[in-house]
Amino acid sequence: MKDAETPSGLPPEAPAFDIKAFLAQLPHLPGVYRHIDAEDVVLYVGKARDLKKRVSSYFQKTPSSPRIGHMVDRVVRLEVTVTRSEAEALILENNLIKTLRPRYNILFRDDKSYPYLMLSGHVAPRIAYYRGATQKKGQFFGPYPSAWAVRETIQILQKVFRLRTCEDTVFANRSRPCLQFQIGRCSAPCVDEISKEDYSADANRAARFLNGETREIMGDIEARMHEAATELEFEKAALLRNQMGALARVLHQQTMENSDSSDTDIIAVASSGGKVCVNLAMVRGGRHLGDRAFFPTHTDNDAAAEVLEVFMAQHYIDNPLPAMIVGSHPLPDPDLIDLLANAGQTKVRFLVRPQGLAKAWLEQAARNAEMALTNALSETGARSARTLALAETLGLDTDPLALEELHIECFDISHTAGEATQASCVVYHHHAMQSSLYRRYNIAGITPGDDYAAMRQVLTRRFGKVADGEAQMPGLVLIDGGKGQVEIARQVFVEFGLDVQVIVGVAKGENRKVGLETLIFADDRPALLLGQESAALMLIAQIRDEAHRFAITGMRAKRAKARNVSRLEDIDGVGAKRRQKLLARFGGFSGVVSASIEDLSSVEGISPDLAERIYFALR
Structure with missing residues (x-):
């Protein structure tokens, strides 16, 4: 059946969205709401204990903040999802924020999981750096704020308990001790330099150390040392003496040691120059493991307490809750802690005015937040200036928010005489390279060495998804190459009905020297030679070089793998x-x-x- 038509022959327009009627029908139930603009883009996602009260509050005469006021002016319709509880709404809200990345939500761009230290389930346990799910066999300690903190802890365990770090396949095939044994970092269980029982005991002591039982371990080692000396086992006594000395030095260096072995997170928020920093410090097993700085986007003039609340909601949905959280500001919604505890099925205390050692932790976290913010402001100013120079040079939108959201992708092809061809796509967004969004494409079914065919294949695969509505369209597409590669890109975009004005080729200058590149456009604009002093060209060169680095490392790995297998063949x-x-x-x-x-x-x-x-x- 055909749709009804107006006298002009055009389909009738959809009725305007009636905000008042919609608000009147909302239930007094928990759920998630979404503000949507005229282009069907989700502007904001929020949760509510009472949908009717919360959603209605946005449409009062006086907005709660300028950011919310700007958002409400663009809202043309709303969607809501009712949930069984507010805790369920919290989880759904964070899943939608991660998926949709709404423009008016405070966002923490951190897609990486936190690292752990793993003691494997092997008969002779191995200590290792680990990322990923912790359901596999073995013991996991953490999470740690950074990879550096994990590796520092591994070095401590090697010095004190002489645990192995080698892969199990290496362990199974050794016929003599390795260098780690020679320098006193491993007791060489692989060749029975230590009995399985003694090595297991050392591994157990290491696990207790990581759980905060430092004093008990010191007493245990001291008692074993005296026992060995009494039995005239002086060599064993000397090893235990050295182990106790190494552990004592570690504890002395750990100036922020806590007699309480409970896990604690310390979160401090600092703001300046329109930018916000959230510093997260972690204490595990009584040991301060260091901290990590986060820089949220879309904060505008939001209060530090609101930023702290949003960080906790987004962070602890995916990461385990510690026994205690120390915060620099009180939470606007005191029920958040209970919601997080219910979602994680655990108990947690939240302190705002701690005393003693926790107070010192919070003061240090606040200082580190301020230092990180100062450094970020100076770096961001320089990066923002380069993005602005690029936008002005290429005629892009120079509004500060548009510059912040400018999404640039750069494509490069790499191979060795046609072998192991790979294409790379790197992403520049929020004034920085976004390594979590990088992609590599294996190129197959082409004549070896045909760069044009390789470029056509990768662009077809990438922008076919854009044409199908499955992927985002970048604001700028850089192609590492000259007129030929740009023409290929233009043909692909024309086939998919995409705007060719976003295509810019970066042709290498004489001797590939940075600063001599020529920009080539897919439309009627003449080629552009910016010169070595151009801030815009420096940014383009940085993105292009990163694409080349990412492509060539992938190609080399693929080539090495193919050659290794072929050596067996x-x-x-x-x-x-x-x-x-x-x-x-x-x-x-x-x-x-x-x-x-x-x-x-x-x-x-x-x-x-x-x-x-x-x-x-x-x-």
Whole structure:
């Protein structure tokens, strides 16, 4: 059945959204609401204990802040989702914020998971840096605020408890101690320099140390040292003495040691120059592990307390709650702690005016927030100036908010004489490179070395999703190449009905020297030579160089993997099945290379003669 038409032959317009009628029908129930503009873009996502009261508050005569006032002026309709509880609404709100990234929500751009220290479930446990789900076998300690904090802790455990860090495949195939044993960082359980029982005991003591049982461990080591001396085991007593001395030095260096082993997070908010910094410090097992600075966007004139509340809501939905949180400001919504505790099924205390050591932690976190904010303001000013110079040069929108949201993608192709061709896409957004949004594309089905075909393939794959409405359209697309590559990009955009004005080619100058590049456009604009002093060109060169770096590292890894496998393929008698068994047995190509002839011959289907051929072929 055909839709009804107006006398002019055009379909009738949808009735205007009646805000008052919509508000009148809202229930007094918990849920999530979404403000939407005329272009069907979600401007803001929020949660409410009472949808009717909360949503109605936006349409009072006096807005709560200029940012909210600007948003409400653009709202043409609203959507709501009723939930069973406010805790459920909190989880849904944060999922929608992450997915939609609304323009008027305070956003914390941090897609990386926090690192952990892992003690593996091996018979001789290994200490390792770990990111990811913690449901696998082993013990996990953390999370830590940074990779540096994990690696520093690993060094401590190596010095004090001499635990191994090698991969299990290396451990299984060692015939003599490695360098870590020689320098006193490992007790070499791989070659039985220490008994399995003693090594397990050291691993258990390391776990207790990470859980904050430092005094008990010191007493245990001291008692064992005296016992060894009494039994005239002076070499063992000396090792225990050295272990106790190393642990004492660690505890002395840990100036912020806490006798209470409970986990604590300290969160301080600082603001200046229109920018906000949230500094998160972590205490685990009584040890202060350092801190991490976050810089939210879309804060405008929001109060520090509101920023703290939003940070906690977004952070603790995905990360475990500690036993105690120390905050620099009281929360506008005191019920947030209970909501987070219910969602995480745990208990937590929130302190605003701590005493003693917690007060010192909060003061240090506040100082670090202010220092990080000062550094960020100076860096952001320089980055913003370069983004502005680029926008002015290319005729883009120079409004500060538009510059903040300017999304640039740069594409590059890399290969070695046609081998292992890869394309890279790097992203510049919020005045900085966004490594979490980088992508690599394996290029296949083309003539080796055909850069034009490779560029067509990657652009077709990327912008086909834009044409289908599955991906965002960048504000600027940089192509590492000259007229030929730009023409390919233009053809792809025309096929998909996209705006070719956003395409800019970056043609290399003489001897590839930075500053001599020429900008080439896909429309009728003449080529542009900016010169070495151009801030806009310096930014373009930075983005282009990052695309090249990302492409070439991916290509080299792909090439090395292909060549390594082909080295096994080139050995007579090693077919697909035997190759698969070798790689599975030794955990990869590097394990096969390091295996002895005896180890190789222990694999099913590998005779001593074939093992010898493999051994020498890989050397």
